[in-house]
Amino acid sequence: MKKIVTIKEKGVYSSKRLGQGLKVEAYFLKYAFPCAFITLQRGAIDLKTYKMLERAAVKGESLPRSMLEKVFAAADRRMDILVKEQGYEKWSMKLVRDYYWKWHDRFIKDGEGSYGFAPEIIKELCRVLPGTVVKVGKETAVVKLKGGKVRPVMTLLVGALKKGDKVMVHYGYACEKL
Amino acid sequence: MCLAIPGKIISKKGKVVVVDYGSEKRKASIIDGSYKVGDFVIVQGKIVVDAVPAEQVKRWHRFLRETSKR
Numbered sequence: 001m002k003k004i005v006t007i008k009e010k011g012v013y014s015s016k017r018l019g020q021g022l023k024v025e026a027y028f029l030k031y032a033f034p035c036a037f038i039t040l041q042r043g044a045i046d047l048k049t050y051k052m053l054e055r056a057a058v059k060g061e062s063l064p065r066s067m068l069e070k071v072f073a074a075a076d077r078r079m080d081i082l083v084k085e086q087g088y089e090k091w092s093m094k095l096v097r098d099y100y101w102k103w104h105d106r107f108i109k110d111g112e113g114s115y116g117f118a119p120e121i122i123k124e125l126c127r128v129l130p131g132t133v134v135k136v137g138k139e140t141a142v143v144k145l146k147g148g149k150v151r152p153v154m155t156l157l158v159g160a161l162k163k164g165d166k167v168m169v170h171y172g173y174a175c176e177k178l
Numbered sequence: 179m180c181l182a183i184p185g186k187i188i189s190k191k192g193k194v195v196v197v198d199y200g201s202e203k204r205k206a207s208i209i210d211g212s213y214k215v216g217d218f219v220i221v222q223g224k225i226v227v228d229a230v231p232a233e234q235v236k237r238w239h240r241f242l243r244e245t246s247k248r
Binding site for chain 2: 034037038040041042043044114117118119120121122124125135137139140142150151152153154156171172173
């Protein structure tokens with residue numbers, strides 16, 4: 001990871017307004033929340049904290065940066081690497097977006113940190129991928145992901161979707177409508 | 179909330195499955211894909227998100243144990 005690569009602003013990756021008008025903390029939480037169940041399972045956060053994160057993620061509310069950095073310590077550490085090595089500004093929308101849209105996948109592929117000994121299925125679910133909605137249900141959607149796989153997701157973080165919508169997916173959640 | 183461990187499908191009625199986590203059992207809905215009793219799955223927000231290959235179930239638990247120590 002030596003060179004800064006600018007994310008293509010057109011096509012499936014385009015987002016009309018970066019972060020959909022959310023504050024950066026709220027935007028980060030939309031992408032980070034889907035892996036909070038692992039943090040809960042590890043015992044690093046309690047159920048009350050998990051519920052609070054879920055509520056804020058669904059409503060698009062901001063939480064204190066200090067709390068987010070502590071709860072999502074691995075994401076924070078990896079974003080700090082990008083600040084240091086790639087010149088991003090800490091807690092900028094661009095950093096959050098580029099981290100989840102691009103760098104996150106590279107950290108997984110590189111086996112950085114705990115990814116080094118994660119089973120394949122966790123690494124697969126953990127990848128943040130764009131996709132197209134092929135079917136919708138109540139608070140759910142079925143998304144055809146880049147690469148061809150199909151993933152059922154919850155739509156609580158993005159609101160109602162319709163067939164053909166482009167979304168970003170992390171674990172079992174659509175995180176952002178593009 | 180959802181458990182971040184693979185659970186085993188122990189019964190299936192239409193699109194609703196009961197998933198056994200050892201310590202507890204939970205219901206989940208299948209909105210895509212085909213699953214059968216005995217499959218290990220990961221559930222999020224009450225939907226079955228993906229199957230976990232049997233050989234990766236132990237590795238998943240080990241991953242959680244090892245990252246919990248850090």
